[in-house]
Amino acid sequence: YKRLQQAMAAFGDQARFEIHWQPFELNPGLMPGGQDLREHIAQKYGAPPEASAGVRQQLTTLGNELGFHFDYFEGMRIYNTFAAHQLLYWARPEASGDPDSQTALKMQLFTAFFSERKNIEDRKVLADCVAAAGLNAGAAMAALESGELEKAVREEQSNWLDLYISGVPTFLFNGKNMLTGAQEPAVLKQAIATTLDEINAAA
Secondary structure, eight states, X not given: OHHHHHHHHTTTTXXXXXXXXXXXXXXXXXXXXXXXXXXXXXXXXXXXXXXXXXXXXXXXXXXXXXXXOOOOOTTOEEOOOHHHHHHHHHTOHHHHSOTTHHHHHHHHHHIIIXXXXXXXTSHHHHHHHHHHXXXXXXXXXXXXXXXXXXXXXXXXXXXXXXXXXXXXXXXXXXXXXXXXXXXXXXXXXXXXXXXXHHHHXXX
16 A cells, blocks of 8 residues: 555646555454464465565565554464454445545554554454544444444455455556556556556547
């Protein structure tokens, strides 16, 4: 996302951007309480400890370059994120009327988990993230606890899986131009430029 920000900034006033975060669970089967991160990576990917540590260091270095702090620590756990995805669905721009509401919440969730060593399964942590994003935590948590968001989020997840999206990040520009995997700002800029050319040609 930080790289995408850089790419979007390069277009100044040439385009109006609206970001929609879609639900995708990397580990939908995680039980309450989560799992030790290193244990999980070893089981899921078969990565030896030294390789896993190397990847975390690369992410930490890249995060520092982009202005985001990754704080990987001994005993870090990975958690089920379905509740967080439901809150992100609740905060989506078309529902809130605010084009920045969902991104604000997403960044709070990222910060809580990756930078502040917090359990993003915990309802108090989730409520604090909603409030820190400038949204109504009471209304958000009431919607979460009611169960009214579950079906919609499951349907959204299924829709993206039907499009053969199998990992994150995946970028979809204007509903049709897709990029998968972590991309450099230059690649993202080119994708935006191509999309703008198509939009202008169709105007």
